[in-house]
Amino acid sequence: MKMTRRAFCAGLTLAPLARPVQAQDMPLLTARAATVQLAPDGYPATPVWSYDGTIPGPVIRAAQGSRLQRRLVNTLEVPTSVHWHGIRIDNAMDGVAGLTQNAVPPGESFHYAFDLPDAGTYWYHAHTNSMEQVARGLSGALIIEEATPPDVDRDEVLMIDDWLLDPDTGLFVDDFAAPMTRSHGGQIGNLVGVNGRYDYRLPARQNERLRLRLINSANAQIFGLKLEGLTGWTVALDGMPLDTPEPVTDTLVLAPAQRMDLIVDVTAEEGETAGLLFASADDTWRVLAEVSVEGRAASVPRGAPQPLPRNPGMEVTGIDSASVLEMPLQGGAMRGVESVTFNGQRLGWQELVQKGQFWALAGQAGLGETPFTTLSRGETARIRMTNDTIFPHAMHMHGMHFRVRKADGSLGPLRDTVLVMPNETTETAFVADNPGKWLLHCHMLGHAASGMTNWIMVT
Numbered sequence: 397m398k399m400t401r402r403a404f405c406a407g408l409t410l411a412p413l414a415r416p417v418q419a420q421d422m423p424l425l426t427a428r429a430a431t432v433q434l435a436p437d438g439y440p441a442t443p444v445w446s447y448d449g450t451i452p453g454p455v456i457r458a459a460q461g462s463r464l465q466r467r468l469v470n471t472l473e474v475p476t477s478v479h480w481h482g483i484r485i486d487n488a489m490d491g492v493a494g495l496t497q498n499a500v501p502p503g504e505s506f507h508y509a510f511d512l513p514d515a516g517t518y519w520y521h522a523h524t525n526s527m528e529q530v531a532r533g534l535s536g537a538l539i540i541e542e543a544t545p546p547d548v549d550r551d552e553v554l555m556i557d558d559w560l561l562d563p564d565t566g567l568f569v570d571d572f573a574a575p576m577t578r579s580h581g582g583q584i585g586n587l588v589g590v591n592g593r594y595d596y597r598l599p600a601r602q603n604e605r606l607r608l609r610l611i612n613s614a615n616a617q618i619f620g621l622k623l624e625g626l627t628g629w630t631v632a633l634d635g636m637p638l639d640t641p642e643p644v645t646d647t648l649v650l651a652p653a654q655r656m657d658l659i660v661d662v663t664a665e666e667g668e669t670a671g672l673l674f675a676s677a678d679d680t681w682r683v684l685a686e687v688s689v690e691g692r693a694a695s696v697p698r699g700a701p702q703p704l705p706r707n708p709g710m711e712v713t714g715i716d717s718a719s720v721l722e723m724p725l726q727g728g729a730m731r732g733v734e735s736v737t738f739n740g741q742r743l744g745w746q747e748l749v750q751k752g753q754f755w756a757l758a759g760q761a762g763l764g765e766t767p768f769t770t771l772s773r774g775e776t777a778r779i780r781m782t783n784d785t786i787f788p789h790a791m792h793m794h795g796m797h798f799r800v801r802k803a804d805g806s807l808g809p810l811r812d813t814v815l816v817m818p819n820e821t822t823e824t825a826f827v828a829d830n831p832g833k834w835l836l837h838c839h840m841l842g843h844a845a846s847g848m849t850n851w852i853m854v855t
């Protein structure tokens with residue numbers, strides 16, 4: 397059935413605000429239904445679940461060292477909660493329904509308040525049935541600003557997402573839990589966009605210097621990206637500054653939940669194409685964000701940028717004497733897994749599939765009563781993730797950043813989400829300096845919902 401836009405909007409009802417909010421000066425973050433034009437003009441608008449009515453939600457900016465407060469008001473018809481991805485946060489504020497808090501029922505609210513020790517590019521998103529709630533739009537950028545910002549002309553957030561829409565109705569294809577996608581690579585959209593727009597455009601002047609904060613908020617899509625008409629350096633990954641800015645020469649890979657801060661100079665001339673391109677499924681490069689060049693900011697581009705200031709207390713020490721914990725990534729279509737513990741029962745592959753689960757981490761599907769490991773505060777640990785599946789996985793640890801320890805013992809940059817390719821082993825090393833219960837899961841959200849979620853305890 398083809399709906400006219402009018403009928404479409406008239407059919408939409410907003411849930412009433414069930415409870416008046418008490419604290420008057422507490423900034424709100426309202427989870428609510430809205431209708432947003434995601435598809436190109438001429439296609440119907442899309443009913444979404446949003447923060448404050450927009451896709452993505454509002455960009456939240458705060459100063460490093462300050463305290464962030466938001467009252468989440470849930471006007472949706474489903475329970476929800478907010479996770480502040482990448483923040484070294486107080487565990488009680490981590491937003492994981494069923495582990496660090498109860499989901500906030502419809503009509504109720506929850507007061508989030510936490511300190512911000514680190515500057516950088518982060519994001520916030522629903523962490524209750526995330527597979528569906530994030531896909532319906534519940535995410536936004538969270539930018540923690542350095543006391544002294546780098547020397548750039550502008551600071552721009554580019555939140556990259558995809559949506560799976562029915563072009564006739566504008567509705568999300570609402571089979572968010574389809575076993576076919578959950579057991580394979582996860583849900584991939586048919587429309588890709590930046591900041592809620594498939595045709596995002598950024599006007600700029602030649603030789604202008606921009607800081608681009610890229611965030612992949614897609615459910616499962618890994619983006620291959622390249623710059624055109626821009627000369628750039630990667631200055632931070634997952635919020636954390638690199639010791640030395642790295643010139644962008646090659647394709648950049650941004651897995652779900654990962655962030656990447658670039659400093660770019662607009663080198664294209666007026667009228668030339670410039671922007672951020674992505675490798676689309678048909679193997680062509682397409683424009684993801686167009687930079688349209690008008691006029692000139694300076695006669696020559698600037699030299700290589702300085703590194704961003706480091707965040708405090710992030711040294712990963714004691715790696716050589718740390719215990720190594722094995723975490724095979726298991727399951728999925730075409731591979732399966734022999735036997736797995738799920739809800740306290742030992743199950744074979746077929747039994748697991750009958751329960752709607754397809755994946756496991758170290759023989760455990762989903763959260764068990766006991767954590768994957770218990771670490772004492774300040775202890776250094778290494779987790780060796782071996783990908784025994786035929787799919788890539790974007791493995792994310794809450795509450796703490798890690799470094800990838802390479803085979804020769806050298807260390808990669810600080811990250812909170814690492815892409816582990818099939819048949820690859822990736823070893824993370826971190827200091828367990830944040831007490832609490834922390835999730836460790838795949839950020840392909842359909843995988844996380846089907847077994848690829850575990851947790852660690854820091855006492």
Ligand code: C2O
Pocket residue numbers: 479481521523653792794835837839
């Ligand atoms: Cu982006 Cu469990 O999180």
Ligand code: CU
Pocket residue numbers: 788789790838839840843844848
């Ligand atoms: Cu996965």
